Amino acid sequence: MTCRLLLVDDHSLIRAGVRALVSDIPGYEVVGEADDGGQLLDQARTLMPDIILLDLSMRSTSGLDALTQLNASGSACKVLILSMHTDPELIMRALEGGAHGYLLKDTSASELEQALSAVRNGERYLSPAIAHTVINQALRHTRxxxxxxxxxxxxxxxxxxxxxxxxxxxxxxxxxxxxxxxxxxxxxxxxxxxxxxxxxxxxxxxxxxxxxxxxxxxx
Structure with a gap:
């Protein structure tokens, strides 16, 4: 069964690039795009995607706020963050806020496929480049x-x-x-x-x- 994706990013070139990468991955289809977090709920409700690829920094509603609203709505959509930010606090907030994975925008096609596969199968995914950051952040709260x-x-x-x-x-x-x-x-x-x-x-x-x-x- 084809996995349906929704792209949410305020840069059209980024969306076009991700769409092109997805087109080469069997079993996945981009069914919609949005350029602002404020459109996320309507698009999720209308298109019912399986996975939402969500940017964190957008002009109006931020990705974190959109993620909060999505969870509050009871949506079953899984969320994979696609961001340029490597700030540990931001990453942890996204994961604790319900994101199923965190992927950096400079990712390769093979890593995108790996991340989508993990999220699709109910697992979580962290870019190897930020795994150290997440571990370091978690260590601060270790007893x-x-x-x-x-x-x-x-x-x-x-x-x-x-x-x-x-x-x-x-x-x-x-x-x-x-x-x-x-x-x-x-x-x-x-x-x-x-x-x-x-x-x-x-x-x-x-x-x-x-x-x-x-x-x-x-x-």
Whole structure:
């Protein structure tokens, strides 16, 4: 089934560029465009897109305000932020405000496809270029852990090892090759980790790993 996209950006050239990139990605279709956050609700209600690609800086209603209004309306649309901003406070506000992913505007076609696929499948996506920023921001609110994470969350040593590799951006195949395991075994461990932690996307695992001091900025 084709995934329907709505582009919201006040620069027509940016929208044209994104539309061109999307046209080369199988399974996705741009069904509408808006040049201001104030038009977002009407477009979302009328077009019923699956994913909204939303800029944060626009002339009238900001992307953050539009995101707040969208969530208040009860919309089921998923939102992928597409922005030039790398400010950690702004990124965290967008994620905490309900965005399913944050992608920088200088992204490649392959990363756009990866981000859309993640959001489409109910996961969250962070551009690798800002992952360090998000971790750093989360660390500011970290409290010391009393017990090892594996004990508090009933994770085995192997699951904790795989969790570390996941949040460092390793693919399932890379983890399997590095640990000498089958891809199926790694997928099973990954599923069990998410189930036990009740976290179902990589962005959530990153924030968890930072708060629990499972990883650090030097990793």
């Amino acid at each position: 010391p852990a009393r017990r090892p994470a594996c004990e508090r969350h009933n994770l085995t040593a192997r699951q904790l090892e795989i969790l570390r590799l996941i949040v460092r951006g390793k693919s399932t195949r890379e983890i399997a090759n590095g640990l000498g395991l089958s891809i199926k075994t790694v997928e099973t461990h990954r599923s069990q980790v998410m189930k036990r932690l009740q976290i179902h996307d990589v962005a959530g695992l990153v924030l968890f790993a930072v708060r629990e001091k499972i990883i650090s900025l030097d990793d």
